[in-house]
């Protein structure tokens with residue numbers, strides 16, 4: 001049988017989470033000779049996801065270097081992929097989302113005359129600078145790709161509005177839901193002692209204390225660096241001081257632009273728990289245990305509705321309006337007063353909380369990877 005040769009390229013934690021269901025489905029399908037190249041744009045955070053989903057890359061460009069900027073990442077990915085694509089000469093290169101790896105991967109394939117298929121195509125904020133540089137990355141990848149796997153009908157319409165031919169766009173749902181449901185099942189089978197050891201006795205007990213409320217926080221977007229992060233931390237500080245029975249659990253991203261303000265403003269508050277970034281399994285467990293999520297992450301906005309958790313998004317714009325429209329996500333920006341009011345409204349008003357935690361998820365039902373692989377096989 002003539003197998004199709006597919007080269008999947010990814011390099012960061014969220015890309016690995018979202019590509020894991022696809023590369024596993026490709027590996028299980030007899031019609032494909034599937035190869036994986038990781039760029040390791042984020043070394044440590046990528047490796048834990050590879051381990052968790054039992055993915056063994058065929059190539060590892062290992063491009064990460066201290067203090068890397070967009071010039072470093074883009075040029076290293078592009079140069080590193082030249083040899084890999086020439087050696088493999090795949091029929092299709094598969095890229096995901098909007099990272100620098102995704103953009104440089106698509107460009108490298110294009111230079112070598114290889115067709116590009118784009119997973120999670122068609123997300124747009126309409127503002128080239130937010131998120132930076134992701135909005136530009138995903139827009140440019142849409143110019144290059146020949147197959148566009150759009151997670152929702154809205155993303156399909158965004159692509160049509162940019163004159164992408166309709167037959168090249170397939171609505172699949174988002175593969176992050178496939179990954180999340182797979183992981184939630186596994187996590188549910190872990191003994192409680194695992195979490196007790198990982199989070200420590202105090203935090204573990206608080207997480208299970210029905211009299212307390214838990215807010216999970218993640219934040220790392222470039223466009224929030226500086227004043228945005230300071231305001232956000234001030235908001236958390238004030239909330240924590242005014243509500244001793246609420247806990248704020250914050251796995252702090254490794255980027256120094258994030259760590260500095262977080263440590264300056266939030267250290268030494270008894271109900272603010274600053275912890276190291278979590279591997280995907282404990283993060284899924286924690287999302288499931290918390291009452292509310294405050295985030296600027298894209299993936300978390302997509303995952304939370306499947307767990308029935310309301311999300312407040314600390315951004316001015318989002319490329320994911322579907323969940324805002326469905327009522328499970330609200331945009332609050334980084335203004336301190338707005339964040340405080342939104343958290344207090346939600347945790348203080350059971351009927352509002354109930355409405356926002358409805359579990360309809362516009363991003364899919366966990367079968368996106370299957371659809372993508374079926375389509376690639378055609």
Ligand SMILES: CC(=O)N[C@H]1[C@@H](OP(=O)(O)OP(=O)(O)OC[C@H]2O[C@@H](n3ccc(=O)[nH]c3=O)[C@H](O)[C@@H]2O)O[C@H](CO)[C@@H](O)[C@@H]1O
Nearest residue numbers: 014015097098099131134251277278279280283297298299
């Ligand atoms: C706003 C934006 O442009 N975001 C892009 C960014 O991802 P995004 O903003 O989602 O990136 P994050 O680093 O927040 O990663 C989110 C993922 O990591 C998990 N998590 C989070 C915190 C933690 O401590 N541990 C952990 O495992 C979450 O469950 C989620 O699955 O790259 C993705 C991959 O191309 C794109 O889909 C997104 O559009």
